[in-house]
Amino acid sequence: AGDHIAAEIAEKQRVNAVVSAAVENAKRQNKRINDRSDDHDVITRAHLTLRDRLERDTLDDDGERFEFEAGDYLIDNVEARKAARAMLRRSGADVLETTLLEKSLSHLLMLENARDTCIRLVQEMRDQQKDDDEGTPPEYRIASMLNSCSAQISSLINTIYSIRNNYRKESREAEKHALSMGQAGIVKLAYERKRENNWSVLEAAEFIEAHGGKVPPLMLEQIKADLRAPKTNTDDEENQTASGAPSLEDLDKIARERAASRRADAALWIEHRREEIADIVDTGGYGDVDAEGISNEAWLEQDLDEDEEEDEEVTRKLYGDDD
Secondary structure, eight states, X not given: XXXXXXXXXXXXXXXXXXXXXXXXXXXXXXXHHHHTOOHHHHHHHHHHXXXXXXXXXXXXTTOOOOOOOGGGSOOOOHHHHHHHHHHHHHHTOOXXXXXXHHHHHHHHHHHHHHHHHHHHHHHHHHHHTTTOXXXXXXXXXXXXXXXXXXXXXXXXXXXXXXXXXHHHHHHHHHHHHHHHTOHHHHHHHHHHHHHHHTOOHHHHHHHHHHTTOOOOHHHHXXXXXXXXXXXXXXXXXXXXXXXXXXXXXXXXXXXXXXHHHHHHHHHHHHHHHHHHHHHHHHHHTOSSBOTTSOBOHHHHTOOOOTTOOOOXXXXXXXXXXXX
C-alpha cells in the first residue's frame, strides 16, 4: 500500500511538472507575441541588425566570402501572414491545407521582404562609400544574398507544390470513393464540394448530373426558388447615368417606341393574313358557295363538335366585328 501511494504521489508530481512546463512555455510564447506587436519597432530593429551585419561581413585578405543567411535577418511576418490568408481564401483551400500553406506562403513573403530590405541597405551603403575603394563590392553582397534567398524560395515553392498535389490526390481519391458508393456518395460529395468551394445550388446539381447521379428533390426545389426569385439590381442609377448609361426617361422612351413598333407589326400581319384567308376562301370554295357555285349554307350552319369551341377573339380579329 505504501509503494502504491508513493507511486501515485510521484505520478502527480510528474504531471504537475509537465503542466508547469507547458504553462511557462505558453507564457514565453505570449510574451514573444506581445514583443512583436509593434510592427514599426520590429522592422526598425531588423533594419539595424541588417546594417550591422552588412557592415561587419567583408572580404578579408584570406578571401572569406560574404554569406547571407535569411535566418539572421528576422523580419516580423504579421503582414506576410495576412497576405497569405487573403490568397488562400481566394483559392478555396480547406482548413488543413490552409494552415500548411499559410506558413509556407508567409515564410516566402517574409524572405522577399528581407531580400528587398537588404538590396535597399546595400544601395545606401554603396552611395555612402562610393569614393572608398576598400571593403566588399556591393554587387558581391547583393549576388550572394540573392543566391541564398533564391535557394530558400525554391525550396518553399516545392513545398507548396507538394502540398497542393497531395490535396488534389486526396480529392481525387475521395471522388473515386464517392462514385463507388453510388447515388448517396455522389450527393454527399456534391454537398461537401458546395461547402468547400462556395458553390451555388445549381453548380452542385450540375456536379451530380455530370457524375451520373440524380439531383435530390430538395435541391431541385431550391433551384426553382432561386430561378423564380427576381434578380436585384445593385448598381447605382445615378452612377450609371453619370458614366454614360441611359437614364430612366431614355429607357421609358425606348420601351414605348418598341411597344408601338410591335403593335404596328401585328396590325400589318393581321391585314396580310386576312387577304390570304380571303383568297383561300374565294378560290377554294369555302365561302358562301363552293367552287361549282353550289351554296355552302348547309355547311356554314352546321354546329361545332362537342370538343370544338369557336375562338371569337380570333374570328373578330380576322373578319372584323360584322356578322
